[in-house]
Amino acid sequence: MKWGIGALLAVITIAGCQEKLTAPADCPALCPGGQPQVFDEIFPAISGADSSYVGYVQPHQAPALLVSDGLEGFEERGLVRFLARETTVTVRDTARAYTIDSVALSFTLVARDTTQTGLQLLLYRIPPSIDSSTTFAAVASAFAPENILASVDVPDTLNTGTLRTVFQGADLSRVEIPAADSGRLALGIRIASPVPTGVRVGALAGGAGPTFTTYARLDIPDTGTANLRTISLGTGFGTYVSEVPQVVDTTLLAVGGNPSARAMLRFNLPSRIRDSATIVRATLELTPVTPITGLPTDLARLSSRAVLADVGAKSPLSPVVGIRGQFPPPADTLEIGSTTVNLEAVRLVEFWLGAAGGPTSLVLSLAPEAASFTRPVFYSTRAADPAVRPRLRISYLLEFPFETP
């Protein structure tokens, strides 16, 4: 009997561990309070309160150098100056001269149009006096045929990776550094292609700048390995210049470019949404002035970040969004040829909700910044046609009217 009771208790306990209370509901009899209603509403950006600000990332601060030959209708060229190479090497506390056996120049191919073949990087010797103020015109004369150092074939199978060219023997004279240049070698980079295209080459800011390696033999009476030296020099300065300088139209919203631009939009959400709505979808709808252009197969990402305090161009941006700040900022790729851009930004809008919500502003930026061939320009609130102005489309539920009771 005792065992029977124990077994009964066990059965009841086990059977009761997992409840199952969900039943199908037949409305309206079994739907007290009705069913949730989803509202969809469009909120245009505040008129006249949207702006583009330029100068966040300069070309010489970009993570990659843009080199193109008419991709956007004009040419872009990379400029690199390596760190200075000393004329001696110190061995056993004695500065010793060396003889150069060979020289290697290496570049990192960050991105290319993988559908194009027959690409070549053309390397030119340019004056080492380049700096951030150097313009396309200022160095144009250096890109003459007599200054070409090498043409580096880009293997058709190489999508990303290292390109390397070696100078030795008689070719060493081409990379000889005149004494007046104080050991600094500077290169100009162009691209040659059967059709207009572009490549992105690793830069100092991206941790993948070009390198200049010298393999030398010391003039010391030693036949061992001590007389062999490798002098590896990184990039001292790198930038790129555009044939057509960027012009910013203040009536439009430019994002990206070089120097990079960011666009700030402000919205006015009613309290019924900020205080008590549950947002299920929020889409930032933008209309480009022209279809999105860029390098096919190397798409840029449009990112939208929340503003912690709205003080204009220098507004501090939140690295995270969401009600509890647990999500990265919304971002999406910009498809080449797109005539509309819709960025899903529900987590960003959640960041605005509630009493502790942030300012109802957002900042659009492009990634990689100042290192993309894609340079979208969107209509602003100043556009004559309301249909192309930036707007936020929000799908939301108001507080569910729970039947009481």
Place this chain on the structure above:
Amino acid sequence: MRRALVVLALAMLPNAAGAQSSQFGVRGLGYPGRALAVRAIGTGGAFGLVDPESSQNPAALAGVQNLTAAFTIAQGFRNVENPAGTASLRGTRFPQLMVAGPVRPFPVVVGLSFSNYTSRDFSLATSSTIDLRGVPVNVSDTLSSRGGLNDFRIAGSYRFGTQWAVGGGFHIISGSNRLTSTRIFDDPNLLSSRQRSELSFTGVGVSLGVTRQFGPTFSVSAVARSDGHVNMDRDSARIGSIDLPYSAGLGLRWRPSPRLDLAGQALVRTWSGANSDLLALGGTGAKNTIEAALGAEYTPDPRRPSRRPIRIGAHYATLPFPLLPGEQGREIGVSAGSGLRFAQQRAGLDLALEHVWRSEGAYSENGFILSLGILVRP
């Protein structure tokens, strides 16, 4: 004394009291509880007004001879059917807890009990297609509620001689409904929505009962109760009150032989007093209810009445909160049970199995409720 304090402490523990869940508890204040111990459940509720372990009649406490604690576990298995489909459900509840003991040398018994007053435990699922931004989107909605009203009773009885016993009870009626509405979209671009609200209730009531013994084999019990009203807060803000019913009940008990104990009772509750309040709050109203039960307990060995008695019974009840305006749900149940006492009558188990059928128009459900009562006399 120490044992008594332990039992009292157990009785005062926060309790997830609740009767069975039911689709007939979706509306109004929920599905009404019966305040019955397992022994009374086994007889269909027919012994509710005379059972000291149940909480229907404070005068019945006079039957408690020693400090006693009783605890009830109910496991329900239901099949639900309505125009939207069918489902098999199950749930566990703890609908009744009681501690009582005599105050010697007086003919007085006092007791505390914690009963389910109404239960509003449900989860209702629907699916549909909505048009959002010009695109059809499948959605799944779930509305769920957990909680209900509990009845904490402080009661006492006084016995006049061998024939009369009277009792009175003070009831604290409180509880909450934790409501959740969830919508899930069949589109990854849309976040799911979950909204919550909590209703809380407080009210007090009083009950008076009497038991009259006519000879050694026949007795009559009666009870009258007023529960006043409950104040209702929504998310801590007062939103109104709902009138609770007056209740009146009459029970008869006849012992034609030492082996057989028969009982029958009827209870009427004026839930229609809540009708206007519920309608004003957007509900479907309320109707008066009646509950009638007949049952018997057969004792194989009259010298050892607690050794595996056989209990059977049936009940019929109408339900107070209609699913659709103008309708009224009803319930029929048959039950059987038994029990045993051990450890020199200081502990006991009661078991009851009840089969119920509930219906209101196209809505119906049936199922089995297995109830286990644990009795301790420290």
